[in-house]
Amino acid sequence: MGATKTTHFTDKQNQIATMLKALAHPARVAIVEYLMKVEGCICGDIVNELPLAQPTVSQHLKELKNAGLIKGNVEGNAICYCIDEQAITELHDYFTVISNHFETKKNQCC
Template sequence: MGLAKTEMFSDQQNEIALFAKAFGHPARVAILQHLFKINTCVCGDLVNEIGLAQPTISQHLKELKHLGLIKGNVEGTSVCYCIDTENWSKMKQVMHTFLDQDINNTECC
């Protein structure tokens, strides 16, 4: 299989695809919901709350952080995560614009 060839697509298309990736796994959705509910969280708390293994939670946290939707601070031997409100607002606007497109042709299929 070849490369994703993301350079073939616009910056906006790539940005939408990256943001959509956050919702591509139910564990990431559950993590985001939990972070919204409590506003901050230590990774160990997520393991108990979500019910997945520590390495799995860490991998999903890494992906959400890479996407810019969460941020984390080191506190001793733990990392405290929270929603990155600036990037979350940006993601909401980008996705709203994309999802708010109207279907113009009702005569299709």
């Protein structure tokens, strides 16, 4: 089939899965890390930082944008992409809840 069955899962589960999927590729992880490194936004230079062709990078940026992880502004000739903090915070909070839960319970069996 190839298509994911989303109907019977909760909105939250689908939303988290979608956001994680956006980061589930080394190139997209690298893009986010590059955004950290440059302390601002990406304007063209990202293509030179990745071992991928320009259309491929553009596609990855689009996926990050669709998932709400980055925002894009037209900045004259170039385009300025930067992190959407809210999305990152949401993911961080999610892992905080999971992490706290399992830390306090300290694994009963396995």
